[in-house]
Amino acid sequence: MAQLVDQELAADGVDSSGYAILSLIGARGELRLTEVAAELGLPITTASDVVRRLEQRRHVRRSRNPDDGRSWLFTLTPAGDREWRNGWPALQRINHALESHLDDPENIRTALTALGSAFAAALHDE
Secondary structure (H helix, E strand, C coil), X not given: CHHHHHHHHHHCCCCCCCHHHHHHHHHHCCEEHXXXXXXXXXXXXXXXXXXXXXXXXXXXXXXXXXXXXXXXXEEECHHHHHHHHHCHHHHHHHHHHHHHHCCCHHHHHHHHHHHHHHHHHHHHHC
């Protein structure tokens, strides 16, 4: 599953490394690192490493959390937003392929859950 995602994103010129985090931040807006890690089921250290790489690629920006001044909030930069949106066609192709081979809604949910797990595992292995 992870290889399928990598291939489809690469076909659109999108780097799959960290794409799950880009997607999460893009969909939800500002997030703390602990929220990113919890949502994707990642250890905080893994999420931190991936977010740091996304910052280095200038896809994510950090700012102090005004609510507590200790934690950081992460948002997409314009380049990160473009990368996230550029990956949409690949994800739609993957979902279409899954739906065309799975006629039972429960099987589709199971497959999409597996896809989420594959993203998390791929991020954990980086």
